[in-house]
Amino acid sequence: MKSLKTIAFVLFFGFNWLFSTGQEKIPINEPNYNKSKLFEDLPQKMFLAVSDLEPLFDAAVGAPVLAKLTPGFQFKGTIVSRTGDQKTSVRSVVIRSATRQGAAFTFTKIINDDGSVVYGGRIISMESIDAYEIIKENNQYILQKKNYYEMVRE
Numbered sequence: 001m002k003s004l005k006t007i008a009f010v011l012f013f014g015f016n017w018l019f020s021t022g023q024e025k026i027p028i029n030e031p032n033y034n035k036s037k038l039f040e041d042l043p044q045k046m047f048l049a050v051s052d053l054e055p056l057f058d059a060a061v062g063a064p065v066l067a068k069l070t071p072g073f074q075f076k077g078t079i080v081s082r083t084g085d086q087k088t089s090v091r092s093v094v095i096r097s098a099t100r101q102g103a104a105f106t107f108t109k110i111i112n113d114d115g116s117v118v119y120g121g122r123i124i125s126m127e128s129i130d131a132y133e134i135i136k137e138n139n140q141y142i143l144q145k146k147n148y149y150e151m152v153r154e
Contacts, residue, residue, distance in 0.1 A: 031149050038100055038128035039145060046070040048134060048141040050119055053107055057084070057091045065095060067105065069143060075105050075123070102127040107134070122151065 052068045059065055059079050067075040077095040084091035089111045097103040102125035110118045119141055124131040131151055132143040 033129065033149075035127060035129040035148065037130045038103060038125050039123075039130045039132065042073060042132075042145070044145045046073060046132075046143045048119075048143050050141050054109075056093045056095070056107060057082070057109060059093070064098075067095065067107075069105075073143075075100075077105070080104070097125075100125070124148065124151065 046069070048069060049071070056065060056067060056079070059082070061079050061082050063079050065075075065077060065079060067077075069075055075095060075097060076099050077097040079093060080096045081094040082092070090108065092106065092108040095105045095107075097105065100123075103123055104125070105121065105123045107121040108119065110120070112118065118136075119134060121134040122131060123143070126148075129148050131146050131148050133146050133151060134141055135144050136142075137144075
């Protein structure tokens, strides 16, 4: 009799577990495609002046900067993070914008074993639908406008 109660108990909770609504897969975050555009006033592509950005890697955390990204676009803000030094092969800097609400510019320099240099980065804000990514096109670095959800998976 005791084993019959145990079997009934296990079957009862087993069926409850299988058919409970708590087992449905619910998405954690739904993309919000109704966010505002932060870079609406800027073009789809802009040529990046990489040589003008090199001094950013030596600036101190907390320092105010005015980074001239392109002839028509400057990124004004404060350095909030910095990694690497003159001896490391990867250097990175993060600047929080003072003029474009919520935006942060991440700029990275990678020195390969063969001495070649690769740059990367992005300007992104969690509150806006548009962003910029640094890409190399025809041996020239450009800022390419992208959708936030093309670059970030939530």
